[in-house]
Amino acid sequence: MGVVGQRGFTLIEILVVLAIIGIMVGLAGVRMMPDDDRTVHGEAQRLALLLEQARDQAVASGEPIAFSAEQRGYRFWSLDAENRWVPRAGDELLRDRPLAGDVRLAALRVNQASLAAGERLLFLPSGSNAPFSADLALNAAHARIRGDSLGRVRIETREAAPE
Structure with a gap:
């Protein structure tokens, strides 16, 4: 009986395949991680929908419902029985929320005037509201949410830093 040659892979072949798999997994991982533009745009979409809501x-x-923001999060408000603004309770949709990751609120303006700390953007029962804008930023990525007097909200992404 003759010796039958053994079949298999050499160590070099196995290392080449593992290197190729490692490179592909690394590229897929980088591609799967959201970049700054996607993160800011996603957060702007979420906030725009909540403002419309x-x-x-x-x-x-x-x-009336009010909205206020800090640099890292935001809150919705309602009037209580004594006409004082209180955070909305029991509302899963319009609850206190942090901004995603390192996204920050760079500016909030109503009628082109910046809101001071503690001031609120009001949504009136009449549906007529003051025009507003909110600038979100993450590193070099920026997005602006604009609301008009009829309550329509749109998102603008920009290359330059917010004004």
Whole structure:
């Protein structure tokens, strides 16, 4: 009986395949991680939808709803029985939220005037609201949310830093 040659892979072949797999996994991992532009745009979309929802709820309920923001998060407000602004309770949609990751609120303006700390953007039951803009930033990525007097909200992405 003759010796049958053994078949298999050499160490070099196995190392080459592992190197190729490692490179592909590394590239896929980098591609899967959201970049700054995507992160800011996603956060701008979420906030824009919530602002539209606040406006819609103010119109539907006949009660004003307010929005305030800090650099790293935001909150929605309602009036209590004594006409004082209190954070919305029991509302899963319009609850206190942090901004995603390292996204920050660079500016919030109503009628082109910057809001001071503690001031609120109001959504009135009439549906007519003051025009506003909110600038979100993450490193070099920026997005601006604009709301008009009819309550329409749109997102603008920009290359330059917010004004």
